[in-house]
Amino acid sequence: MGWKKSLGFLPYGKDFQRHRRIFQEYFSKNATNNYQSIQLREARLLAQNLAAGPSDLDYVLNRFSAAIIMGITYGQQIKSDDDPFVKLVNEVGIAFTHAGSIGANVLDIFPFLRYMPSWFPGTYYANFARKNASKVRRMYDYPFEVVQEQMSKGTAKHSLVSYYTEALNSGNDLGFEFDAEDIKGAAATTYMAGTETTASSLSIFILAMILYPDFQTRAQEELDRVVGVDRLPEFSDRPSLPYLEYVLHETLR
Ligand code: HEM
Known part of the structure; x- marks a missing residue:
């Protein structure tokens, strides 16, 4: 080809x-x-x-x-x-x-x-x-x-x-x-x-959140606590979001 x-x-x-x-x-x-x-x-x-x-x-x-x-x-x-x-x-x-x-x-x-x-x-x-x-x-x-x-x-x-x-x-x-x-x-x-790798990983993330809503709720709570509701997350927030980091690792695994 x-x-x-x-x-x-x-x-x-x-x-x-x-x-x-x-x-x-x-x-x-x-x-x-x-x-x-x-x-x-x-x-x-x-x-x-x-x-x-x-x-x-x-x-x-x-x-x-x-x-x-x-x-x-x-x-x-x-x-x-x-x-x-x-x-x-x-x-x-x-x-x-x-x-x-x-x-x-x-x-x-x-x-x-x-x-x-x-x-x-x-x-x-x-x-x-x-x-x-x-x-x-x-x-x-x-x-x-x-x-x-x-x-x-x-x-x-x-x-x-x-x-x-x-x-x-x-x-x-x-x-x-x-x-x-x-x-x-x-x-x-x-x-x-x-x-395709990135897009399919995101697709799997969405599927995981649908299948395991408790984990979504916990990740969302962490985001709301750290970032609040007045702004969007920045890369600099990442070290303060350990739960979300684990969700990400698990998605990639
Ligand atoms: C979530 C998305 C991705 C997944 C699941 C993925 C998966 C993989 C896997 C399994 C390998 C083989 C690693 C090994 O056995 O050594 C690999 C290697 C590689 N990936 Fe990805 N990848 C992703 C995103 C990307 C992106 C965004 C890029 C480019 C910007 C990229 C470029 C490469 C390159 C260049 C290699 C070869 C690295 C080397 O041996 O030097 N990948 N990827």
Whole structure:
């Protein structure tokens, strides 16, 4: 499908190590503090969307996680529901999750099948991959090009792509080698790794709160006691919300 230079599919070796390094640097514990403003902005929008009443829950949760990752990875803010980039990554996401099991696909067992014509038995996933490869390529190229254009105009916001591109353009003093394809692959991987995982975790949180309302009540009581009812929670409240922290850990577990 064209998932080149993507950590999830790289065999162990130099590329694999380089990509882990890109992620570990950009998503270190310290660095992630810089992304809190984006998370807070989108969390509040999510709260508004949820409070607005019945809506397509999956859609609202996906929009939330996509918006955060898009801000961090590409420095873009999702303004409308029919944002072309969101549409593209949703299509790629569907292609990704319908492409068969990784490592247990008939193509993994008989790799020669990928060279066979579409009428040949057992080539369903090879055809599927061929059909969707252009979308994956577009997901690598399109947002990267948007950021490059914004950088040349001086309007780009700080992001994973702008950070590593700047390093590349200024002679790269980060201490390890990488090129534009590495940046594209790391950015696309971040998007795929962070969107559905986050949205589905939130979905599980909501399910857990419905199934165990006593725990919801206790978490709500803690929030009301610590934050009050006149403002929304901030990241700085987090150390004072131990019960909520346990609920979060349990959700992730
Ligand atoms: C609640 C949401 C998430 C869940 C449940 C989740 C789950 C996981 C799991 C199980 C692993 C494998 C860990 C291991 O065995 O070493 C992993 C690795 C990874 N995840 Fe996530 N993830 C989530 C969110 C994210 C987000 C938001 C991003 C990007 C911003 C991300 C990027 C990555 C990367 C890059 C790795 C590979 C790390 C490495 O080995 O260097 N994930 N994730």
